[in-house]
Amino acid sequence: MELELSRIDYTLVGITSTNCLKLLPPSVSKEPQKVAVADNDGILQIFSIKKEDIQLHFKTLPGPKISSLQLGGAIGSPTDKIFVAAENEVKGYTKKGKLFLTFDSGMTETVTSMLVLLHLKNEKICGRFVLGNDLFLCGKHIYNHYRDCKDVGSYLCGDRIVDVIAFYADKTRRLMSLIACEGRMIRALEHARVTLSMEVESAPTLLHILEEDSTKTILFGTVDGRVGILDVEKYQSTTPVLVQISYWFVSARQHGFDRWLIDASNASTISCLDAYDMTGNGTKNLIVGRQDGTIEAYIINVADKMDASILIYSHVSDNKKREPTPFFKRVFAMIKIIATLTFLLQNCNESVSSLQCGVVGTQGFDEILVVTYTGRVFGLTTEAVDKNVGGDSTVGNYIFSQETSTKISRLKGDIEDLQVKVGKEREKYQSSTQSFFEELSAIPLLSIKDSFVLSKETATYILTMEVPTAIDNILLQSNVPVDLLDVEKNSAVVSYSDSDRSVGNFLLATYRCQINTNRLEIKIRTIEGQHGVLQAYVTPLVQPKCSRLQQYEIKPLSLHYRIYKFDESRIFNTLTIKGTFSLAEIHTWLSQCLPEVPEKPQISENTELYFESTLLGTILQGTYQKGEAFFKSDNVSTISILKEFLTKEATKKKIKIEISSSINDESINHVIKLIEPKLVKQKMISNNVTLLDALNELEVNDEESLGYLSGKYKDLLVNEKGLRAEFQEQPDYLDRLYGIVSDLYVDYNKFKGCNVKSKLVRLREILDEYSYDALILFFRPDLAK
Template sequence: MELQLSRVDYAVVGVTNKNCLRLLPASTPKDQSKVAIADSEGILQVFSVKKNDIQLHFKTLPGPPIISLKVAGAAGTPNDKIFTATGNEVKGYTKKGKLFLVFDSGMTENINSMYVLGNELFLCGRHIYNHYRDCKDVGSYLCGDTIVDVIAFYMTKSKRLTSLIACESRMIRVLEHARLIASLEIESSPTVLHIYHSDDDDVKTVLFGTVDGQIGILNIETLQGFQRWLISNEKNSSPIVCMDSYDMSGNGQKNLILGRQDGNVEIYYVNVQDEMDSTSLIFLENCNESIMGMQCGIVAAPGYDEILIVTYSGRILGLTTQVTDANFDGSTGNYIFSSDTSTRINNLKGEIENLKMKLNKEREKYQESTMNSFMELSAISLIPINSTFILDKNNASYTLILEVPTAIDNILIECNCKINLLDVEKNTAVISYSKISHSKALTYILATYRCQINTNRIELKIQTTEGHKGVLQAYISPVLQPKCSRLLQFDIKALSLHYRVTEYSDLNRPFSELKLKGSFSLAEMHNWISQCLPEVPEKPDFSNDTTLFFQSSILNTVLVCIYKKGDAEFKSDNLMTLNILKEVLSVEATKKKIKLEFNLNINDECINHVIKIIEPRLLRHKEFLRNRELLEALNELEIVEEENVKYLSDKYKSILDKKSELNEHFKTYPDYLERLYESVINLHINYSKLKGLNQSKQKVDLLKMYLDNYSYEGILNLFLNGSETKEE
C-alpha cells in the first residue's frame, strides 16, 4: 500500500447507530478538533485528546436512542452547533454543552435520517420527507419506497436549494421545495449519499454507496442520473456504511475514504472528473467490526491528519499519520519507555484493578438479590443485534451477517425449506448438524455454530433453491448471565435468487406469458408478488400500471411483472420462473378465497434459449473440474521443482500456472455444476407440468446422462420430442 497509518484506540461508548460521529471544527486549520459522539443509550458526549489523554467537555444523561448526529452553523459561521435526532424530536447543543434547541417535528414516523444546512433542516422517516426552515414546516413529500439517507446542497449554477433522498428500491430522488423534480434509477440499492467537494468549492459531485459494495457518481446538475461507477465490487461486496473525502496522502488532492460493514476502512485515489484516470486503493485496514461512523481531521496531535472511526459496539479509534511506535528500538526489538509513558501505564493498570473490584461487587450484589425471599425475576434487556441478509449476485447465494455488542457463544440456524450452509473463509466458528427426519418434521435443516472466544461478528453463506419458500430462523446466544437468546427471522422467497433491475436492454429474448384475471385489488396483487420475489417496493404505483423487472442471479433470465386491479401479466424467458409464480399466486389467492383465471402462452423457443445460456457455463465448469483433477494428480506426484516441471507438456504447465485461479474459482462456486444440473432438471419438470405431461424417473436419468456427456441435441429433443402422452 502507498499510505502508512497507525491505529490508536481512544474510548468505548454504547452501541452506536449510523452517522453518530462528527468532528467540531478547530479555530485554526492545523489545530485539534473536538469529537462529538452519540450512542443508542441516548448519551451525547464531546471530548478532545490532549497529550494522549481524553478530556471530556460535556456528557448528557441517558435517554432514548440517538439515531443521527450532525454539526452545522449559520451562514458565514463555523459548523460548531451539534444537532441530534431522537424519535421525532431534534435537539441542538453548543460546543460547550448548552441546550439551545428542542424541536418537536410533529412527524408521524420516527426520524431515520437527518441533514442540517444552515437554517435548513431535513428530516426523513421510513416514507416521509420533511423540510423545515427556522423550525417552520415549508414542505413534505410522501415516498412509496423506504428512505435510507438524505443530503442537501445549493446547485452550482442555479444556486437553488436541492435535496436528494436515497431509497431502497434502487432509486435516488431529487426534490426542490419538497416537490419531486427527478427520479434517478441506479443498478443497486443505495445505502449512503455523500457530497464530494473538489479543490474548487463551487464544484460538487454527489457519490452514493450501495449494498453490494460499489461507489457510483450521479450527474445532478443536468439531472441525467447515474453517470458511472467510481469503485466496483470486484474484490469486496460488503455494503458501504459511510464515506468521507479528505486529503490523507498530503498531495493536495482529496482521497475517498470508505467504511464497510465487514469492518474494512479503505482509502482510494480518485479522480471524479476524468473517467480515464483509474481509481486505486492506497490503504486498507480491518477493524473486525462494522464501521458505523467516520470522519477525517486532526484529533490526537496538532498537524497530523487522522481518520476517526466508531464501530458498532461503540469502540472509538483513529488511523493517524503520526508515527506511534517512535519508542520502538528496531535493533533489540524492545520498547523504550519514557517516564511519562511509564506513569500512564501504571495509571491504566490502577484503573483496570478498580474496574475489576467494581465488577466483582456488582456480581456479589446480583447474587445476593437472587437469593432473597422476594418473588423477583432475573432478566436482561433486549440484546441489540446488527443483522443483514443480502443476496450476493456473483455466486447466487445469501450473506447473513450477525453482529452483537458482546461476545457470541453460539448461533442456532433453523429453516423449514431447502437451503445449504456454505463455508466462509472469515468464519472460524465450528458447525455441527442435527439429524432430522424430514418425513415427520417441519424443519429442513438444524445447525449450530459454536463461536471462538471474543467473537462478536459472524458471517454466514446460505444457498437457497428456487421453488422452496420458508423462514430462516437464527437464535443468537451471547456470553451473558443469566443465559438468554435472541431470535431473528428472515423470509426466503419462492424466487429468492431473483433481484430487482430497473429495466432490461435485450429485446430479442423469447418470452412466455402468464396472464391473470380475477377480483383482486392492486394492493392484494402487490402483496402476493412480494411473497414470491425479493426487493419488491412496499407500495405499488397507484397512478399507472405497476411494472417491475427482475433478473435471475444464476441464469440471468428475466421476469417482467405488469399488474393493476383485476389484471396481471407476467413475462419470462424461463418457464420454471412462471410455473413457480403461478403456484405461489394460486396458494395466496386460495387463502383469500379469490378465484383466478389463468391464461398461459408457452413459447417453446424459451427452452432453446435457456439451454444456450447454460451451455457455455456448464462446459467451462466441466473444464475447471477436469483441470482441478489433473492439478490434484500433479500435486500427488509432487512436481514442484523447476527441474521436473520443464519435462511437462504445455498443457500441464498451464494447469500449474493456474493453480490459484482454480482454487479461487471453487472457493467462490463450490457446487456450481450441481446447481446448473438442478436448473436444467427443474426446467424439464416445470415444462412438463405446464404442458400437462407425464414426468418419469427414466426421463430425469436420461437428462442427467446427456448433461454428464454433454449433448445439446439430446437435451433439446428430450424437452420437445421425448414427452409421453398427456395425463388423463
C-alpha cells in the same frame, strides 16, 4: 505511494448508528478539534484529547435513540452548532451544551436521516453538513422539507429511503435534494417533486458531496462495496417536470449515473465516506469505511475518467493491527495486565458506523477518527506513536517521567479496585441464583445489527450478524433446502446435525465462534421454487445464558432482483390471473414471492415491476391492478413458480381466480443458450479437479515424473491452487445447474399436461455428455420429425 497511519484508542461509548460522529471546526488551523458523538442510548457528548487524556466538555442524559448527528452555524460563523435527531424530534445544542432548539417534526415515522441547509448570499453550499434554516428529514418512506421549522413539502416514497443530501445547483441556482432508495434508485427532488430518477446497479447505502476547487461532485456508496459518481446537473433542463420524469425514468441508467470511482465489486458494504487531504499534497483523498471494519484511503481524480483510483491505505480492525496509545503501551509493559484491559486488545472485527478526518490527538497531525457499531472510538493518526519519554523512571525498554509514573500507579490502583468490585458482584450474583427466596435473574437486552443481502455476482445471500458483545455460537435452522458456503473472513467452526426432513427441517447447523468474535458473515445458497423461513438463534457470551431469534424469509423467486428496463425483444411466456382480489392483496402476494418489491404499490392505474434473475439472466415483468394481474417471462420455470405460489395464496384467502397461460416453445432454446456457458465452464472445472485428484494419487510431483506428462496435465498441476479455489468457491455448482435444467424440463411439460419425472435419469445422461442439439431434441421431440 502508501500512507502510514498508527492506531490510537480513545474511548468507548454506547452502540452507534450511521452519521453519529462529527468533528467541530477548530479556531486555529491544525489545532486539535473537539469530537461530538451520539449513541443509541440517547447520549450526546463532546470531548477533546489533551495530553492523551479525555477532556469531557458536556454529556446529555440518556433518552431516545439518536439516529443522526449533524453540524451547523449562522451565516459567517463557524459550523459549531450540534443538531441531533431522535424519534421524530430534532434538538440543537451549542458546543458548550446549551439546548437552544427543540423541534417536533410531527412525522409518523422515526427520523433515519437528517440535513439542514443554510442559504448563503452567493447561493453556493457545502451540501452534506447541517447548515441552517432548511431542514430535511427522512423516515423509512417519508421525505419532509421544513423551512424555519414550517412544513413546505413532503414526498411519500414506495422504496425505503436510506440517505438524503441537498445543494444549490450551479447552473439553475435552485435548491435540489437527492434521496438514496433501497430499490437501487436515487431520486432528485425540487419542491418535494421528483424531477430525476437514476437507476444504479447496486442498492445505495449513502450519499456524499465532495467539494474541491469550488466544484461539487456527488458520490454514492453501495451494498457491494463500490463508490459511484452521479452527474445530476448535466441533465437538468427547463423542460416541464412531468416530461422530465417520463424521460428520465426510461433512460435512468444512461443519464445521471456517470461512472464508478471505486469498483471493488463483491467487497463489503460502504457505511461511511469522507474527503480529506491526508497526504498533504493539496488534493483531497477519499476515506472509506466498510461494514466489515475495513478503513481505506484512496487517491482519486474525479475530473479524469481515465485516471483510476489508487488505494494508499487499508486498515482492518482486528487485534493484529491494533495500536494502543503510547500511555497504555507503557502500562502494559509495566504491570502486565493485558487480560484485564480486554477492551483494548480484543478482536474488533466490527462494522464502522462513522468516520471524520481532522486533527484530534496532537496538534499538527492529521487523523482519521472512527467510531464502530459497538461504540469504540479510535483514531488513525499520521503521528508516529512509538516514541520514548525521557525521565528518571525506567521499565523495560521505556523511559518515563515522574508524572507518567504517577499516572501509571494511579491507573494500577483503579484497575485493582475494579477487579475487587467485579469479583464481589460476581459472588453476589452466584449466591442469589442459589437462594431459596424468589430472586429474579434479568436477561440482558441483546441488540443485533443484521443484514440479509442478495449478491448478484455469486447468486447467493450474504447473512451478516453483529452483536455488541462476543458471540458464543449461532444456530441456523431452515424449513427449506439451503446450502451454507465457505466465507474467507469467517473463522467460526461449523458443525451440522441430523435433521428430520419429514417435518420440514432441512438444515440444522451450528457456528461456534472464536473468542472475542462479535461479527459473523455467512454465505447462503437458495433454490428457487422453495420458500420458507431461515431462523438464526444468536447466543452471546453473557450471563445468564440467553439467545435471540432472528428470522429471514426465503422467497419462491429469491434469486431475482428488481430492474427498471425491460427487453421486449425476447421470446416470452405469459400468465394472466383474474379474480376478486384487491390491489393491496396482489401486491402483498408479489412481495412474498419476489425480493425488492416496494412496500407500497404505485399510485397509478397499473403497477408495473421488472425483475431479472441473478443466476440465469432471464427477466420477468409483472403488471397488476385490482382484480387482474399479467406476467411475462422468458423462463417457463419462473411462470410455473408464480402460478403455483399465487394459486396457493388465493386459496388461503378463499378468493376465486381464473388463470390462463401461454407457453412459447422457442423460449426453451433461449433459456438453454443462457445456461450453456455456465454449464460448459463448470463441467470443465469439475473434470479438471477430477484429473488433479487422479494425478495426486499417482504422486506425480517430482521433475522426472513431470517430464512424461503432456502439456495439458502440466498446466493443470501448475494452476492447481487456482482451480481448486474456484471449485471450492461454489461447490456442487454443476449439480445446481443440472437441477435448474431438470426443473425447466418438468415445468415445461407440466404446462403441456405431461408427467416426465421418469425421464429425468435420461436427462442427466444427456447433461453428462453435454450437447446442445441433443438437449434441445430431448426437450422438444417434435423437432426431429
